[in-house]
Amino acid sequence: MVATVEPTKILEPKRIPLITNYPSFRKWNKEAVKDKMEDQPMSIYVHIPFCTQRCSFCYYKTLDMKEYRPEVESYVDTLCQEIEMATDYFDIGNRPIHAVYFGGGTPSLLVEHQFEKIVAALRKKFKHFDSKEQFSLEAEPLTVSRSKMETLAQLGVTRLSMGVQSFVDEIIKLSGRGHDEKQAYRAIDIAQEAGQGQWNINIDLLSGLAGETDETWRESLECALKTGVESITVYKMEAFANTEVFKLGVKDEKLNLPSDEQEMQFMAYAMERFERANYKPWSFFTYTKNGCDESKYISSAWRGMDFYGFGVSAFGSLGDHLLQNTSELENYSEIVGSGEIPITRGYRYTSFDRMVREVLMGMKLLRLDLKGFKNRHGLRLEKLCAPILRELKAEGFVTVSDQAIDLTSKGILYGDYVSKTLSDSLQDMYR
Ligand SMILES: C[S@@+](CC[C@H](N)C(=O)[O-])C[C@H]1O[C@@H](n2cnc3c(N)ncnc32)[C@H](O)[C@@H]1O
Ligand code: SF4
Known part of the structure; x- marks a missing residue:
């Protein structure tokens, strides 16, 4: 006779207090005002x-x-x-x-x-x-x-x-x-x-x-x-x-x-x-x-700070947006001459783009600050990418501490490969 197992109960409907906001006001603080x-x-x-x-x-x-x-x-x-x-x-x-x-x-x-x-x-x-x-x-x-x-x-x-x-x-x-x-x-x-x-x-x-x-x-x-x-x-x-x-x-x-x-x-x-x-x-x-x-x-710019680009084909990053001017000189002069802003394309970052960008571009600076990553994105990169980080470490490309991922000399030489491998593993989780 096969024993029947009671399914674990997930839902327990009950009345809870009204949710008025997220994150809750208790988490708001004075310092954050400075981040305007x-x-x-x-x-x-x-x-x-x-x-x-x-x-x-x-x-x-x-x-x-x-x-x-x-x-x-x-x-x-x-x-x-x-x-x-x-x-x-x-x-x-x-x-x-x-x-x-x-x-x-x-x-x-x-x-x-x-x-x-x-x-x-x-x-x-x-x-x-x-x-x-x-x-x-x-x-x-x-x-x-x-x-x-x-x-x-x-x-x-x-x-x-x-x-x-x-x-x-x-x-x-x-x-x-x-x-x-x-x-x-x-x-x-x-x-x-x-x-x-x-x-x-x-x-x-x-x-x-x-x-x-x-x-x-x-x-x-x-x-x-x-x-x-x-x-x-x-x-x-x-x-x-x-x-x-x-x-x-x-x-x-x-x-x-x-x-x-x-x-x-x-x-x-x-x-x-x-x-x-x-x-x-x-x-x-x-x-x-x-x-x-x-x-x-x-x-x-690699760390994600805002910048604005002036001139033909120049691009910038403001808040959640990437913005680029037209790359044709004649068009640039005409648009500006008619009193318009010469931006002809842009991109709106998702929060996931920001994480991937931080890994790809931030790693070019030889060190990824894991605490900063957690503060900015609410996720622990070293946990998300644990298997690939173990391999990169074993092959001598990086060292990993509680604070940061650091490139070794070998890691610098293969820098683009290391950052791409790490960011691919992050992206794979959501494919
Ligand atoms: C925009 S240029 C500015 C410097 C200035 N125009 C000059 O060439 O003396 C900046 C740098 O881009 C680099 N560069 C240009 N073409 C490249 C390529 N195909 N691959 C990698 N770097 C390149 C060059 O080293 C160049 O000094
Ligand atoms: S064409 Fe030569 S001089 Fe002009 S930006 Fe490219 S590398 Fe510099």
């Missing part, structure tokens, strides 16, 4: 889309000065008009400013009075513009001059990021850039002199450029270290479909591109060499020395 959006710091991004050249590896949508030089002045005016309108429209002019970032394209190709115009427009609309913690600007060697650097120093730039990519002439030439090793040194010298005591300099290098060998890569790293700059960033060159490198190197196989394995070796060597030279990583890509600050704009 208008008091929250945010950053500002300004996009300059023009370049003096079209590099063979570059995937950004840029506009070549050979064709667009006459447009630059009117672009700056339109940008200032957008700053005026969008700041009012989103009511962001009273918010504390964390970091300001001029990116591109090549912001350093603007001339003195154009920098002044843009900074004046920002200063006029953002009440706390002068209290920002950092002001970064991207530069390219051929566009650097003493007078421009002096103007930028006067305007308060505190971090100059110079795209060098390689110090070896034959590799630079293959990448379609107009400068050579000497001109890169010259630009860095001028910038170091003009910004002494005022700014830190970062150099961007690219690992995986066409024609790169162990010898040329090592030479490039030694040259970068010799300059004494406070910060060096090494990006892994991605051969996106819209690049010349993709066409000639991947599709037609006419350019000799390093293999993925070689590229990993370049990165591994760079990490080891930087460590010997006392440069410490603050992200997958950037190494700094002597306590030099990280890029506060980039790190705060």
